[in-house]
Amino acid sequence: MSVLSLLAKCRVVITFNQGLRGGRVMELKKIVDEAVKHCPTVQRVLVAHRTDNKVHMGDLDVPLEQEMAKEDPVCVPESMGSEDVLFMLYTSGSTGMPKGIVHTQAGYLLYAALTHKLVFDHRPGDIFGCVADIGWITGHSYVVYGPLCNGATSVLFESTPVYPNAGRYWETVERLKINQFYGAPTAVRLLLKYGDAWVKKYDRSSLRTLGSVGEPINCEAWEWLHRVVGDSRCTLVDTWWQTETGGICIAPRPSEEGAEILPGMAMRPFFGIVPVLMDEKGSVVEGSNVSGALCISQAWPGMARTIYGDHQRFVDAYFKAYPGYYFTGDGAHGTEGGYYQITGRMDDVINISGHRLGTAEIEDAIADHPAVPESAVIGYPHDIKGEGECPREELLPDC
Numbered sequence: 445m446s447v448l449s450l451l452a453k454c455r456v457v458i459t460f461n462q463g464l465r466g467g468r469v470m471e472l473k474k475i476v477d478e479a480v481k482h483c484p485t486v487q488r489v490l491v492a493h494r495t496d497n498k499v500h501m502g503d504l505d506v507p508l509e510q511e512m513a514k515e516d517p518v519c520v521p522e523s524m525g526s527e528d529v530l531f532m533l534y535t536s537g538s539t540g541m542p543k544g545i546v547h548t549q550a551g552y553l554l555y556a557a558l559t560h561k562l563v564f565d566h567r568p569g570d571i572f573g574c575v576a577d578i579g580w581i582t583g584h585s586y587v588v589y590g591p592l593c594n595g596a597t598s599v600l601f602e603s604t605p606v607y608p609n610a611g612r613y614w615e616t617v618e619r620l621k622i623n624q625f626y627g628a629p630t631a632v633r634l635l636l637k638y639g640d641a642w643v644k645k646y647d648r649s650s651l652r653t654l655g656s657v658g659e660p661i662n663c664e665a666w667e668w669l670h671r672v673v674g675d676s677r678c679t680l681v682d683t684w685w686q687t688e689t690g691g692i693c694i695a696p697r698p699s700e701e702g703a704e705i706l707p708g709m710a711m712r713p714f715f716g717i718v719p720v721l722m723d724e725k726g727s728v729v730e731g732s733n734v735s736g737a738l739c740i741s742q743a744w745p746g747m748a749r750t751i752y753g754d755h756q757r758f759v760d761a762y763f764k765a766y767p768g769y770y771f772t773g774d775g776a777h778g779t780e781g782g783y784y785q786i787t788g789r790m791d792d793v794i795n796i797s798g799h800r801l802g803t804a805e806i807e808d809a810i811a812d813h814p815a816v817p818e819s820a821v822i823g824y825p826h827d828i829k830g831e832g833e834c835p836r837e838e839l840l841p842d843c
């Protein structure tokens with residue numbers, strides 16, 4: 445965190461005194477204190493209270509609730525320019541430091557709102573349940589900005605899907621009458637191992653749409669989500685997108701007449717998204733039943749505008765491999781009728797439980813240890829996480 449705050453020149457940090465996750469207490473404030481020592485630009489740390497435990501409060505620290513109580517409850521909105529920065533999120537690439545992806549006001553908000561409404565069939569009065577962490581792009585676009593732009597009720601989920609037990613998601617669905625449930629395949633793969641009883645125990649009749657995001661959803665997970673969680677009556681949308689795209693770019697269109705929704709397939713570009721597949725020579729692959737590097741050939745409202753502080757890196761990372769096109773880093777297979785199947789990353793990025801990690805960054809961290817002259821990090825298939833990181837003994841060659 446420290447190095448990223450340093451790059452971003454943050455002035456204010458907002459944290460809890462402690463966090464709670466899966467029955468464990470996380471010392472968030474202590475972690476922030478450590479990081480802030482290395483960030484001379486930080487002037488204030490606002491500390492909200494999640495637990496009743498007292499934490500050390502230093503010169504920069506401000507108790508958030510106490511400070512807010514002094515303020516007027518009405519805050520006049522600030523008008524912003526359409527291309528002003530809305531937020532930045534760090535994400536990993538195949539080389540170098542994590543990239544501070546910048547999203548701006550109007551385009552991002554429009555795209556988040558529109559995709560939220562149309563991909564999930566969100567209607568006025570519906571309760572939207574995206575169980576992703578707010579701290580990554582899925583939480584930004586589909587817990588906060590998309591639903592709130594549409595005046596929706598959005599559920600904030602904390603902790604893990606198996607705490608206090610494997611019925612946590614479905615108990616939440618029953619209690620809050622969630623209409624759209626959006627989560628990651630890694631959680632589905634974990635939950636299906638606990639058996640159907642945890643799901644069936646709860647009333648899921650409010651559910652209309654189930655969404656999957658972050659990594660390829662394998663057939664077993666897709667089928668379980670559809671048949672067991674959705675009682676074979678909910679629409680399941682597997683949604684492909686990235687931190688850089690701001691919102692969903694490729695997903696099934698269930699409302700389309702004759703649309704087929706099959707596991708791992710039947711994904712269509714969202715309105716305004718024009719995907720193309722490229723061959724190794726950098727030419728567009730025409731026709732159906734073809735594979736290639738997935739690029740997008742025209743700008744769309746939600747696309748990232750730059751990498752914070754390094755626009756040239758933005759150009760190099762996304763627009764250099766195939767001049768004139770945005771390169772996603774993923775491979776895809778295109779079928780008849782304009783359907784796409786994502787085949788996975790084509791670069792040195794691995795996907796662990798939907799978390800995007802650059803192998804180069806892990807290698808850098810390992811190389812910091814004085815006993816390690818050189819290292820190589822690769823992903824390997826993992827039943828629940830999709831891919832696993834770090835060398836495991838059983839995977840190391842006998843040498």
Ligand code: WT7
Pocket residue numbers: 535581582656657658659660661682683684685686687688772773774786788789795798799800
């Ligand atoms: C990478 C983006 C999408 C927001 C959360 C992750 C992979 C994402 C799918 C999907 C297959 C997927 C891609 C992409 N990915 N969704 N439905 N099927 N792969 O955002 O951390 O920026 O990662 O996640 O490889 O490039 P991210």
